[in-house]
Amino acid sequence: MxxxxxxxxxxxxxxxxxxxxxxxxxxxxxxxxxxxxxxxxxxxxxxxxxxxxxxxxxxxxxxxxxxxxxxxxxxxxxxxxxxGLADTDPAPEVGLAFPRKVAHAVESATELYRLDSSPGKGIWQSLAGSFAVSAYATPVSRWLIRPADATVTRETERPREGGWGRVGHSDVSKLQEAAEEARRWDSKYGGGDWRSSMVPECLRTDAAPLLLGSYSDEVGRSLFRATAELTRLAGWMAFDTGQQEAAQRYYIQALRLAKAAADVPLGGYVLASMSLQATYRGFAEEGVDLAQAALERNRSLATARTMSFFHLVEARALAKANDAAGCGSALSAAEGWLERSRPGDGDPSWLSFYAYDRLAADAAECYSDLKLPGQVRRFTERALKEPTEEFVRSHGLRLVVAAVAELESGNLDAAVAVGARAVEVAGRISSARTTDYVRDLLHRLAPYGNEPLVKELQEQARPLLAAPA
Structure with missing residues (x-):
């Protein structure tokens, strides 16, 4: 109509x-x-x-x-x-701005938060502006030029309706706890799990009023840091559930908030998330640029483990760009930095997931993109050596990569067996990304569709592929 x-x-x-x-x-x-x-x-x-x-x-x-x-x-x-359709609501520009002034940054972020409180409505469906990697150009440029605001002190004459008056460290601690809890649920159950979906609600009802309150520079930096982490998480969960448009908006606002927090490593982490999204969406060259931007700004600032992760993300993009030499160098750098890391380095809490098994898993994906199944099998064996209930989604993704490697090595029975394990894991979580990996595996198995084992796997995967996104 x-x-x-x-x-x-x-x-x-x-x-x-x-x-x-x-x-x-x-x-x-x-x-x-x-x-x-x-x-x-x-x-x-x-x-x-x-x-x-x-x-x-x-x-x-x-x-x-x-x-x-x-x-x-x-x-x-x-x-x-x-x-010629500007009189419709809501405006698709919401969340795409990267304001120079802190006050305007608060307005931009809180406007995005107000639009939504859960998947399936609000920005997740109404804001249907397509993902465009070019939307990252201005935010990244402004962050590279000046990755930290001079001051974020905010004084208001009276609390905004429904908001806080004076914000203290205890208020910020609640947001930090929420971010830590959300990270655990996301890793275990996927971005579409109902517990993970509470992140946008937390941003709207908890973080936004705090951002609009009064705070000192010290408290403000901590507030912006915690809110940036939650906002990046909202973007990552949107990315995992296939809502690329929402993810892009959350990432841009997370980067702006990290700038207000004067937290350059966190800003680099947001860029790394942008890079993974761009690479996943087929923009490998831009993915390389985003990862390298994170690396350049964090030299002499980030911990060894953090630099290792940024190099690993760079390797993922280089592999998609079919740059085998560049990918190999990035993987070598990632391994070297990780070997240099020590328990007392002061790694950020958001990097707690990262260890050698994650490096091995991503290296396997790199070599899968470069069509080197022997290398994929070598790294996948290490990545799958110690599966834990804490990172269920990662385990599922690794199983699919292992199944593809077995298939490309000519081991159909092994590919189907590992694929069946992957489907079982994917059925326990809510992750469109994991389902996409399974779908790709089944597509690769299609030429063997008459084989009884392949037919059985297709039947096993049917409910997963038929489930609504």
């Missing part, structure tokens, strides 16, 4: 011509994007013609889906005003 006509929408017609998208093509893209969000849309070329020639405005999230479809084709964010 569409609203009343208001005259030709010349802006939409112009940008469709610029993007080289036909009316039928746009309709198909919008329907597909809607399907990904659980919506059943039946637009066709006639619908698009009405939008363009008569200025009819589709209702619901359709305007945002139109912007998403065009954004994907152009490779950059397309705001609604550029396609």
């Amino acid at each position: 569409s609203r009343e006509p208001r005259g030709p929408n010349e802006k939409l017609g112009t940008i469709l011509a610029l993007a080289g998208i036909s009316n039928a093509g746009l309709a198909r893209r919008v329907n597909d994007l809607g399907s990904q969000r659980g919506l059943t849309l039946r637009y066709d070329k006639t619908s698009v013609a009405r939008w363009v020639t008569k200025g009819m405005v589709p209702q619901g999230s359709a305007p945002h889906l139109i912007a998403a479809a065009i954004s994907s084709k152009l490779g950059r964010p397309v705001p609604l005003h550029e396609i």
Whole structure:
């Protein structure tokens, strides 16, 4: 259904011509994007013609889906005003800004938090602006130029309605505890687990009022640090559940908050998360840039373990870019830095997951991308040596990588056996990313579909693949 006509929408017609998208093509893209969000849309070329020639405005999230479809084709964010649909709510620009002033940064972050409190609604569905790696350009540039604000002291005459007055260390400690708890649940159950989904709610109801209160520079730095960690976690969980648009917005705000915290390693960690997302979405070269930006700014600042992790993320991107030599150098650097790390180095709490088994697991993925199954098997054996209940999702991902390596080595029976273990683990968590890995494995096994063991695995995986995202 569409609203009343208001005259030709010349802006939409112009940008469709610029993007080289036909009316039928746009309709198909919008329907597909809607399907990904659980919506059943039946637009066709006639619908698009009405939008363009008569200025009819589709209702619901359709305007945002139109912007998403065009954004994907152009490779950059397309705001609604550029396609003549600026009078729809909410604005797709929310969460994409990286303000220079701290006060404006608070406004930008809290505006994002207010839009949503749980997956399946709010920004997760209504803000359908497509992921565009170019949206990271300005935030990264501004962070590289000046990764720390001079002061974050905030004094307000009276508490904002529903907010705090004077913020103290005890208030910040509650956010830090929430971040630690969320990290544990996310690793064990996946980004879609209901406990993990409480992070956006915590940002909206707990962190936002604190950011709008009064605080000294010392307390403010701690507040921004804790909120940045929670915001990055919200982005990571969105990424894990396939909500790439939401993840991008949370990452940008997390980087801005890390700047206010004057925490350069944390900012590097956000960049590493951006890098992994960009690489996963097929932008390997940009993934390399993001990882290397984290490395450059953290030289002589971050701990050895932190630098090791940043090099590992760099290796992941280089492998996707098919740069075997560069990937090998990055992996060697990651291993070297990790060997130099010591228990008393003061590693940040958000890096507690990182040890040699994670390095081995990611090295295996690197060699999988470089199509070197022998190396994959070598590193996967180490990565799977000591599986724990603490990192269930990681264990599932590693099993899929191991199954692919067995398949590429010509060991079909072993591939199916390991794949069955992976499907069992994937069924215990809520992670679209893990499901995607399983789906890729089954696609690789498709040529052997007549084999009884493969058929059995396909049946085992059916409920997992049929489950709603």
